[in-house]
Amino acid sequence: MRAAPVGIVGLGYVLGEHSLPVDGIDGRMEVMREYRMPDRQALWGWDRFRRTERSRADLAAESAAGTLARGGIDPGEVDALIVCCGDGLNYHAQNLLTGELSKRLGLNCEFVSWVGGAGCASLFSAARLARSLVIADAFRNVLVVGVDKVDDEAIRFQRYGVFSDSACSFVIRGEGPVDxxxxxxxxxxxxxxxxxxxxxxxxxxxxxxxxxxxxxxxxxxxxxxxxxxxxxxxxxxxxxxxxxxxxxxxxxxxxxxxxxxxxxxxxxxxxxxxxxxxxxxxxxxxxxxxxxxxxxxxxxxxxxxxxxxxxx
CATH class of the missing domain: 3.40.47.10 (Thiolase/Chalcone synthase)
Incomplete structure (x- = not known):
């Protein structure tokens, strides 16, 4: 069991390439009427959102490649990969995404896992799992990647948020430089x-x-x-x-x-x-x-x- 602190290195993100105004989202007014939300940007905080035409694998790979570069970590040094996604992808789709991501990054991981089920708190569950693996001395460098993309534009605007497409990533480690x-x-x-x-x-x-x-x-x-x-x-x-x-x-x-x-x-x-x-x-x-x-x-x-x- 590792007694020394665990750290994070290479934290970064990628956003959808299109920045668009929230007031152009189809169905926005219907949602606002349903939940009696006043159309006041200053009250709710909305203004713009980010949309991508790229795949989840594209977003995740770009973010993760930047993480490894910033952290000075060779792909061969990553011995565990945890992917977090809030989308309802089934087991087959999860494997395809994880496999494509590993191929693009040149990973050869001993351990791969998919974390979801806790909505927007899932990435914290992934980070907690990664930290536990490092503390247990099971792995040295755990790459954590979170990616989310809205496929159905009808659900982009909801009563609690305007969803943007994005990916973020970081490495959790117990040895070496950290941020x-x-x-x-x-x-x-x-x-x-x-x-x-x-x-x-x-x-x-x-x-x-x-x-x-x-x-x-x-x-x-x-x-x-x-x-x-x-x-x-x-x-x-x-x-x-x-x-x-x-x-x-x-x-x-x-x-x-x-x-x-x-x-x-x-x-x-x-x-x-x-x-x-x-x-x-x-x-x-x-x-x-x-x-x-x-x-x-x-x-x-x-x-x-x-x-x-x-x-x-």
Missing amino acids: FTVAGIAVASSLSSLNGAGQDLAQKCVLIQSVFERLAPVKGNFPYAGSVFFGSNVFLPIQDLERSVMPVDGLVHERGNVASYGHCAGADPFINLVDFYARGDNDGVTRSVLGSSAHGHFGVMLLERRRTEAVS
Whole structure:
């Protein structure tokens, strides 16, 4: 069992190549009328979204190739691959996508897995699995790739978000240079809300608080005050509601991508983190809290920036 910290390297993303206005989405007004949503961009946060004509394999391969290049990792050094996708792809389609991705990257992995089922919190489940594999000394470099694409334009605009097509990726490792160390990660589900009856606010509050309670052992070494929170780019009122029930104080909520990107499914927190540091004026911020929720699921990851250091 590895005692040293586990880190992340090469974090990056790819967005759909077309940036389009939200007000041009077919069926948008019907959804708004159904759920009594006022057509006010300033209230909801929407403006534009990203659409791709490329395949999921195209997006995933471009993102993952960039991850390996940024991390200085040869494809032969990747000994585990975890693909996360919120789409309802069956077993055969999953294998085709994973196989195509491995071929394009030149991977020869000992272990390959597909993670889904927790909606937009699934990528946190994938990261948790990757971290566990590294901590157990089962693998050295675990490549995690998340990719989501809307095939049916009728579902691009929903009551909680405007979906963009995207992919993101990173390597979780226990040795070598890293960009961030993982101070903690927790994911939980509310099984009682997964029976199709819906999840009420009380259930959501209890679920969110339970996840933060799981992180309690690391809280003393990871003060939340002054940390930046990166969440999902869903509509602003929903972000405000979920943030209000998080049992932490002093977090700065970064949500500058809501208007320009929309909701990139599970990739949102990671995309927002990359863009935050890419601006160049946030180098002094070292602690980040990433969070993502879905119906019946919630995940949180605590990261500490370690750009020039190495995990050993």
